[in-house]
Structure formats: structure tokens, C-alpha cells
Amino acid sequence: MSMQAQLDRRAAVAVLLRDRKDTLVVSGLGSPTYDLHSVGDHDGNFYLWGAMGGAALIGLGLAQAQPSKRVLALTGDGEQLMGIGGLATIGVARPRNLDIVVIDNQHFGETGMQASHTGRGVDLTAIAAACGFAATGTVRTLEEVERLATQIAQPADGPRLFVIKVLAENPPRSLPSRDAVFIKNRFRAHLGFAAA
Numbered sequence: 001m002s003m004q005a006q007l008d009r010r011a012a013v014a015v016l017l018r019d020r021k022d023t024l025v026v027s028g029l030g031s032p033t034y035d036l037h038s039v040g041d042h043d044g045n046f047y048l049w050g051a052m053g054g055a056a057l058i059g060l061g062l063a064q065a066q067p068s069k070r071v072l073a074l075t076g077d078g079e080q081l082m083g084i085g086g087l088a089t090i091g092v093a094r095p096r097n098l099d100i101v102v103i104d105n106q107h108f109g110e111t112g113m114q115a116s117h118t119g120r121g122v123d124l125t126a127i128a129a130a131c132g133f134a135a136t137g138t139v140r141t142l143e144e145v146e147r148l149a150t151q152i153a154q155p156a157d158g159p160r161l162f163v164i165k166v167l168a169e170n171p172p173r174s175l176p177s178r179d180a181v182f183i184k185n186r187f188r189a190h191l192g193f194a195a196a
Contacts, residue, residue, distance in 0.1 A: 007140065009103050009166040013074070014039045015145045016101065016164070019153070021070075024062060024191075028055035028075035031170070032103055036074055038174035043190035047176045047183055053083030056100050060090050060159075063098035066191065070097050072152065077104040077118045077163075084127065090159050091131030099152045100128075100161040105168045124163050134158030140165050 013035040017025070026046045027036040032055070033047045046062070048055055059073030080087075080102050090098065106119030118124060125136035134157040139148050148162055177183060185195040 007142065007145070007164065007166045009035055009105065009164075009169070010038050010171055011142060012139075012145050012164050012166060013103065015142055016149050018149065020044075020072075021153070023070040023072050023153075024066065025072045025074055026055050026059045026062060028052075028073070028079040030076065030079075031105075032074045032076050032079070033176065034171070034173045035103060037176040038171075041176055043186055045176070046187050049178055049180065053079055053086070055079060056083055056090060057086040059098055059100065060086070060093060060095060063095040063159075064093070067095075067097060070099070070153070071095075073098065073100045075100065075102055077102055077106060077116050077124070080124055081117055081122070087128050087131045087133075087161070091128070091133055094132070094134075094158045096134075096156050096158060098159045099156070100159070101148075101152075102161065102163045103166055104163045105166050118163075125161060128159075128161035132158070133161050135160040136162065138163045138165060 017039050024044050025036060027033040027048060029048055029052045036045055055073045055075040059071050063071040102124055104118050106116055125138055128136045139145055139162060188195060
């Protein structure tokens with residue numbers, strides 16, 4: 001069993017993204033999207049609705065399409081467990097501009113707070129390392145989140161995955177637009193492309 005987390009998820013995400021600069025952020029279904037929106041809406045945020053398990057792979061596609069930009073996939077433990085095979089694909093593709101940060105409360109927060117596999121010993125960082133990720137790690141304090149924010153701002157030799165262990169709580173939802181066309185067109189405009 002993993003050590004009990006003490007971090008507030010919103011505080012951790014706020015520290016992680018405090019100096020995001022031009023980083024493009026893809027957020028996974030549910031709580032990671034609420035967390036991202038809670039620290040401020042941004043044209044460089046791509047919120048996922050109804051795409052369970054897809055944040056890391058959408059981050060891969062974006063990193064490949066925008067190699068000069070940093071891309072962060074902000075996801076949860078339940079979603080990353082659902083998309084576990086994507087880590088092998090990302091490891092083989094080896095994008096140098098993609099970071100995956102898993103906000104891990106060790107529970108399936110969107111379906112009733114049932115215990116997830118990460119609370120029963122499954123180590124997402126070990127899986128990512130076995131898939132060939134350039135760096136992995138687990139973060140448990142705000143000081144470590146601050147160091148992580150500095151680290152992911154630096155160039156990498158390949159994809160990186162970090163787990164931030166947070167309390168098993170469901171803070172009030174901070175809801176961005178659920179209009180997929182609006183989100184897509186705003187994100188495209190942020191990248192300099194016309195609406196499609």
C-alpha cells in the first residue's frame with residue numbers, strides 16, 4: 001500500500017501551473033479539468049469531456065504536431081489506468097516536449113470514490129519507466145511540486161511522467177465551457193490556426 005497523501009489537489013495544481021508560460025495543457029475528464037479551470041481559464045487549455053483515458057495520447061498528438069511547444073497532459077489516476085497502454089505508445093514515440101502529470105487521489109472520484117489500483121500498490125511511475133520514459137517521479141509535498149514545476153519547464157530527452165499524491169477529496173467543481181466546438185476553435189486560434 002502506498003503512503004497516505006496529504007496534498008490538496010487544487011493547491012498542487014496552482015503551484016504546478018503558476019509560471020506555465022506558453023505551455024499547452026490537455027486536461028483529463030472530470031477532476032483534472034476542474035482543477036485546471038480553478039487556477040484560471042486560458043486559451044492554451046484543452047479540456048476533455050467524454051474522453052476517458054485519452055488525455056495522455058491527445059497530449060502525444062499535440063506534442064508531435066507542436067514540437068516547439070511544451071505540452072502537459074494533466075490527468076487522474078483512474079483515467080491514466082484506463083489509458084495504460086498509451087504509455088507504451090508514448091514511450092516508443094519519445095516526444096521530447098511532453099510531460100504527463102497524474103493527480104492521484106487513489107480513488108475513482110467520478111464514480112463514487114471507490115479505491116483505485118494506485119491505492120493498492122500499482123505504481124504508474126514504474127510502468128512509465130518500463131515503457132522508456134526519460135524521467136518519472138512521485139511528489140507528495142508542495143515543495144516537491146515547486147521543484148517539479150521548475151523541472152518540467154526544462155528541456156527533456158524524452159517523455160516524462162510524474163504522479164502527485166493528493167487527498168481523496170472532491171472539491172467543488174470549477175466548470176469550464178462544455179462546448180467542444182468553442183474549446184477546439186479557441187485552442188486552434190491560440191496556436192494561430194483558423195476555426196475549423
